[in-house]
Amino acid sequence: MALILNRTLVLASINTSYTQQLAINRNRMGITGDNYKHSAALLKKLTIICFRIAVLVSLCYNGYNVLVTLNLLNHTSTPDLAWLYTRLLPDKYFGYNVDYYADSKYMKTPSSQVMIGPTSDMYWPIFLNFCWSSFTETLIAAIQGKKPYTETGITIFEHSLAFQEFSSNGAFFFTNSKYHKRPTEQVLLATLFSIFNHLNIHIGALINNNKYRLIPSTIIGMAFLTYFISTFSQWKVLQFPFILILTFTPQVLILGIIFISFTIFIIAIMINGFELKGLNYASFFLHELNEEEDEDTLSLNINLNDDFYTALLNVGILAITSAGKSSYITELSLITVDNDTWIERSLWQQLKQKLTRNNIRNVKSRDLVQYLRDNQISGYANLISQPSSRLITGTPYSDAVEVNNTSQEQSVWRRRIEFMKVMIIDAWQLIYGLLVDSFLLDYLPGLFRKRQLNHEETNEEFEKRKQRIPQFLQKYVTRRVSERSTAISTDLIPEDELTSRLLIGDRELSEVDNSGDYIDEPDEISDSEYESDEEIEEIIPEDTPTSIYDLFTFEDFNEIITSPNTLLVLQQHMQYSGNGPLTRSHYRDLHPTTQLPNSMNNDATKLIELIIEKRANKSHIPNNELLSRLECVICQTNIREIITWPCKCFAICENCRLSLVSKGIEGCVCCRREVEGVSKVFIP
Amino acid sequence: MAERRLFQEYNRYKKSPPSKSNPQIISLNPISEDNIFNWQAIISKPTKKDNPFYYGGQWKLSIAVSRQYPLEPPVIKFITPIVHPNINLKTGEICLDILKKDAWSPAWNLEHLLVAILMLLDSPEPDSPLNIDAANLYRHDPVGFQSMVQFNMWKVGSFVDVKKSTPTTITKSNQVIRDVSGSKIRAIIA
Numbered sequence: 066m067a068l069i070l071n072r073t074l075v076l077a078s079i080n081t082s083y084t085q086q087l088a089i090n091r092n093r094m095g096i097t098g099d100n101y102k103h104s105a106a107l108l109k110k111l112t113i114i115c116f117r118i119a120v121l122v123s124l125c126y127n128g129y130n131v132l133v134t135l136n137l138l139n140h141t142s143t144p145d146l147a148w149l150y151t152r153l154l155p156d157k158y159f160g161y162n163v164d165y166y167a168d169s170k171y172m173k174t175p176s177s178q179v180m181i182g183p184t185s186d187m188y189w190p191i192f193l194n195f196c197w198s199s200f201t202e203t204l205i206a207a208i209q210g211k212k213p214y215t216e217t218g219i220t221i222f223e224h225s226l227a228f229q230e231f232s233s234n235g236a237f238f239f240t241n242s243k244y245h246k247r248p249t250e251q252v253l254l255a256t257l258f259s260i261f262n263h264l265n266i267h268i269g270a271l272i273n274n275n276k277y278r279l280i281p282s283t284i285i286g287m288a289f290l291t292y293f294i295s296t297f298s299q300w301k302v303l304q305f306p307f308i309l310i311l312t313f314t315p316q317v318l319i320l321g322i323i324f325i326s327f328t329i330f331i332i333a334i335m336i337n338g339f340e341l342k343g344l345n346y347a348s349f350f351l352h353e354l355n356e357e358e359d360e361d362t363l364s365l366n367i368n369l370n371d372d373f374y375t376a377l378l379n380v381g382i383l384a385i386t387s388a389g390k391s392s393y394i395t396e397l398s399l400i401t402v403d404n405d406t407w408i409e410r411s412l413w414q415q416l417k418q419k420l421t422r423n424n425i426r427n428v429k430s431r432d433l434v435q436y437l438r439d440n441q442i443s444g445y446a447n448l449i450s451q452p453s454s455r456l457i458t459g460t461p462y463s464d465a466v467e468v469n470n471t472s473q474e475q476s477v478w479r480r481r482i483e484f485m486k487v488m489i490i491d492a493w494q495l496i497y498g499l500l501v502d503s504f505l506l507d508y509l510p511g512l513f514r515k516r517q518l519n520h521e522e523t524n525e526e527f528e529k530r531k532q533r534i535p536q537f538l539q540k541y542v543t544r545r546v547s548e549r550s551t552a553i554s555t556d557l558i559p560e561d562e563l564t565s566r567l568l569i570g571d572r573e574l575s576e577v578d579n580s581g582d583y584i585d586e587p588d589e590i591s592d593s594e595y596e597s598d599e600e601i602e603e604i605i606p607e608d609t610p611t612s613i614y615d616l617f618t619f620e621d622f623n624e625i626i627t628s629p630n631t632l633l634v635l636q637q638h639m640q641y642s643g644n645g646p647l648t649r650s651h652y653r654d655l656h657p658t659t660q661l662p663n664s665m666n667n668d669a670t671k672l673i674e675l676i677i678e679k680r681a682n683k684s685h686i687p688n689n690e691l692l693s694r695l696e697c698v699i700c701q702t703n704i705r706e707i708i709t710w711p712c713k714c715f716a717i718c719e720n721c722r723l724s725l726v727s728k729g730i731e732g733c734v735c736c737r738r739e740v741e742g743v744s745k746v747f748i749p
Numbered sequence: 750m751a752e753r754r755l756f757q758e759y760n761r762y763k764k765s766p767p768s769k770s771n772p773q774i775i776s777l778n779p780i781s782e783d784n785i786f787n788w789q790a791i792i793s794k795p796t797k798k799d800n801p802f803y804y805g806g807q808w809k810l811s812i813a814v815s816r817q818y819p820l821e822p823p824v825i826k827f828i829t830p831i832v833h834p835n836i837n838l839k840t841g842e843i844c845l846d847i848l849k850k851d852a853w854s855p856a857w858n859l860e861h862l863l864v865a866i867l868m869l870l871d872s873p874e875p876d877s878p879l880n881i882d883a884a885n886l887y888r889h890d891p892v893g894f895q896s897m898v899q900f901n902m903w904k905v906g907s908f909v910d911v912k913k914s915t916p917t918t919i920t921k922s923n924q925v926i927r928d929v930s931g932s933k934i935r936a937i938i939a
Contacts, residue, residue, distance in 0.1 A: 698856040699819055700750055701757040716856060724750070725855070728820045734856040 113205050117267045120198045124267070127191045128260040129159075130172055130183075131253050137161040137182045144250040145301065146292070185248050188228040191256055195221055198263045205270070214266045214275055218286060218374045219259050219312065227252060227306035251296065251305045258289040262372070279371050286373030290320060316374065319381030326384040444709070444732075444740030445725045452710055452744050695748070697721050698734065708746050712738040715746060751818040755785045758858050767860045773799065773867050775807065777859060788812035788823075790863055793909045794870060802895045803870050806831075806902045807909045810866070811841075812859060822853035825862060832894075832901045834873040834884035844879045845869055 136159040139150040161182055166172040171190050172183045199221055206213035219227070231252050265282055269275035293313050296302040302310060371379075637652060697703045703718035714735040717725070722743060725734070733740055759779060767774040775791040793807035794800040808829040815821045825848060827841030835844040846852040847865055878884030886894045902908060 699754070701754050720750075721855070724820055728817075730820065730855070732854075734854045737854070 109208065113208065114271065116201050116205060117271055120194075120201045121264065121267050121271075123194050124198060124260055124264050127194050128257065128264070130187060131191070131257045131260065133159050133161050133172075134183055134187065134248055135159075135250065135253055135257070138248075138250055138253070141182065145296065146250075146254075183248065185228075185231055187248060188231070188252070188256070191260070192221075192224055192228055195224055195259065195263065198267065202266060202270075214270070214278065214372070216259065216262050216266065216372070218262055218289070218372070219255060219309065223308050223312055224256075224259065226308040227255070230306045230308070249304060251301070251309075254292060255289070255305070255309055258285055261285045279373065279376055282371075282373040283376070286377070290317060293317060316377060316381075319377055319384075322384045323377075323380050445707075445722050445730070445743055447740075447742035449710060449742040449744050452742070699725075704748060706746055706748070707743045709733050709740050710742045710744065712736050712740070714738075719745065751814065751816050752785055754819055755779075755814060758860075759785065762860070767863065771860075771864060771867075774860070774863050777863060786814045786816070788814065788859060789828075790859070792863055792867055792870075794867075795909045800871055802891075802898045803831075803902075805899075805908050807907055810863075812862075814859075819855040819858070821850060822848050823859065823862070824848075825866065829907045830901065830905050831907075832880065832883050832898045833870065834875045834878040834880055834887050835869060837879045838883075842879060843869070844874075844877060 132154055135144070135150055136154040136156065138144050139147055139154070144150065163174055166174070166183070171186045174182060195216075199216070202215070203213045231249060262282065262285055265278065265285065266275065269278045269281070290313070293302070293305075294317055296305070305313075634652070637655065641651070695704050697705050697718035697720075698716045699721035700718060703720060705715055705717060706719055707717045707722045708715045709717075712733045712735075714733050716733075716735045731740065732738065762777055767777050772795070773793055775793050777790040778788065779785050780787045780789050788811075790810040790812060791807060792810065794803040795805065797804040808827055808831055810825055811828050812823050812825050814823040825843055827836055827843065830838055830841070832838060836842065837844075843866065845865060847854075847857070848862065873884070873887055875884035875888045883894065883897070886897060
């Protein structure tokens with residue numbers, strides 16, 4: 066029987082798509098005859114409701130019978146849930162009346178038995194009822210072209226096996242068995258929950274088409290599973306029918322797994338600071354939140370019209386597959402523990418949070434310094450990852466827009482307006498500077514002055530002018546001298562005076578040199594004199610370290626002698642037998658082809674060569690020395706890596722920064738300026 | 750940290766002694782290599798050009814470096830008694846802001862401190878005195894202050910070159926002058 070029913074059910078569910086098609090066709094045909102269709106639909110609806118109500122009534126009756134039997138069991142023996150029965154099943158309503166049940170076929174107390182109460186025969190009508198219920202559901206589903214809601218907790222097949230195992234032998238079809246067995250509590254309770262499930266299906270179908278079936282189904286299912294788990298103690302679970310043990314043990318395990326997973330998830334959330342963000346499984350819930358309108362497709366693969374055991378299985382599969390991927394182990398991997406301590410985190414943020422509460426838009430340097438002072442934090446604790454332009458340009462306490470901090474907060478329009486403001490101010494300053502400062506104040510008076518000063522003042526004019534000025538100012542008045550005559554023409558001044566003037570340097574010399582070549586009296590210079598000069602050069606530095614020694618060492622002199630060009634010049638100089646010493650023009654006369662080695666052009670190249678050479682020498686300094694220049698000024702061992710704002714002293718290392726923070730030292734260690742923050746600098 | 754830094758400094762002073770760059774610093778080294786935290790220094794003002802009051806003098810300093818160095822300044826004291834408005838005559842304690850915690854900077858080292866003390870000798874600050882008598886004298890009678898300083902140096906024998914100005918070679922007239930100023934000083938000290 067059960068097998069047949071099961072097959073019909075399976076067939077019905079396979080045929081649904083076909084029946085749906087049929088239903089649609091029917092609907093299409095019915096478009097023409099509205100009246101007929103309406104009445105037919107009503108009739109169909111009524112029939113379905115009648116079917117359901119009939120099933121409901123019989124289910125209620127059987128349920129009542131089960132409850133009565135349970136109540137009886139409570140009196141005759143000591144069931145597990147005795148406390149529940151005594152509280153919930155008053156004798157007044159659920160008492161077993163022997164006389165009343167004497168007529169009923171399956172609930173009567175058998176005459177051949179000593180005991181009171183129904184035998185296991187009572188399972189039979191219940192089973193028939195289940196069959197009927199399933200059949201009705203399948204039939205209605207087939208008529209309506211829907212998927213039938215099946216009871217997945219305990220199928221009819223399982224019921225039949227369970228009842229068979231616990232019923233009296235030989236009770237065939239509609240006959241009463243001769244060997245009686247008592248209905249056991251476990252089977253009765255399983256039956257009761259099954260009845261509830263069937264009731265749930267039919268009531269749900271009547272009320273809202275089983276839209277929220279999962280909720281009552283979960284309550285019933287959880288209740289039964291709880292009872293099932295509770296029977297594990299004292300091995301009472303073995304009193305369940307074998308098939309039920311087989312069915313429910315996996316579900317208990319699944320429930321356990323889900324429970325463990327959920328616990329892990331909760332712990333992860335707690336560790337994450339009660340935030341879902343960043344967790345592996347948060348995606349399920351966040352997704353759910355994002356698509357609230359789409360109620361039917363939850364990411365957990367559960368539909369609200371599902372039944373409890375299907376949902377349990379789906380969640381269980383999810384949990385088990387996740388466990389297989391060992392994602393619980395990595396669940397916390399995405400939780401990023403802040404690498405920074407409070408010391409490292411930028412104080413700007415803390416400050417900003419504080420100040421934004423007071424609606425202050427631009428955090429200013431002054432505020433920060435004040436904040437630091439108020440909280441007795443040294444600026445070294447403020448690690449800035451991206452120094453703002455104000456810090457870099459170093460404008461102290463400017464109210465300039467903090468590009469770094471405000472760009473995100475301000476709207477595009479506000480920023481544009483601010484830029485416009487700056488532009489307008491700049492343009493105004495430019496115009497003002499050009500018009501007023503240079504033109505009006507400098508250029509125009511300059512015009513007048515020029516006209517006045519074009520002629521040189523004579524002594525008489527000067528005296529006249531002096532008379533006009535008040536007496537106490539007269540001593541400050543000087544005679545005007547034409548500016549053009551300041552540069553003295555070299556031609557006008559005798560030669561010996563020229564050098565003295567040049568040395569005194571009170572006035573510029575004219576650049577035009579009209580003097581002839583220098584010609585001196587023939588004067589023999591002996592070699593010994595040169596040597597003595599050399600000796601002096603050698604001796605002087607040893608005695609007194611004068612500034613000349615710093616500029617020009619004996620080595621440099623040696624270099625000059627050994628360099629080929631100068632050597633040539635020196636040779637010429639020594640061998641020159643003309644009039645007086647060798648001058649440049651003489652040299653040029655002697656060597657017209659060769660360019661003078663120490664001409665202007667050559668000097669420049671030589672200087673560059675020298676610079677390059679010196680630099681090359683400098684770069685050859687061993688690395689140690691270079692590194693020692695970069696040693697932290699405090700510990701003098703580590704390399705400098707912290708730059709302080711806004712003074713931009715690059716002097717300390719990270720360790721020393723931390724010790725400065727712990728010591729609460731304020732101000733830059735090098736320049737004593739207020740430290741607003743520091744940044745780490747990396748020297749590759 | 751302190752030990753490491755001090756060894757670094759010591760090595761540097763060994764490589765290029767402070768006396769080379771600043772002739773007024775005669776020596777700067779730890780008392781013994783075993784204890785890097787106790788140093789000794791000798792500073793001097795050799796000629797009158799160096800200092801109009803303290804010329805010819807030389808003083809020994811004790812430097813006690815704390816374990817917190819360089820985050821905390823070392824404690825520097827004059828071992829050789831010195832008459833100076835900002836230095837305690839008896840204990841040798843120095844009143845100098847950068848030797849205090851507030852003005853001290855970890856970027857400085859012992860050599861910097863010696864230079865600072867030498868500068869303190871050049872320009873005493875009578876407004877925050879440790880030696881009030883010296884401060885008063887410095888303020889109102891610089892010549893008297895000079896002779897008192899010199900007398901004290903003569904008394905404790907802290908001259909740069911002992912041969913040049915030991916009491917034995919001092920001329921009679923010199924002696925008288927020194928005595929006269931000395932009696933004055935004694936009156937002040939008493």
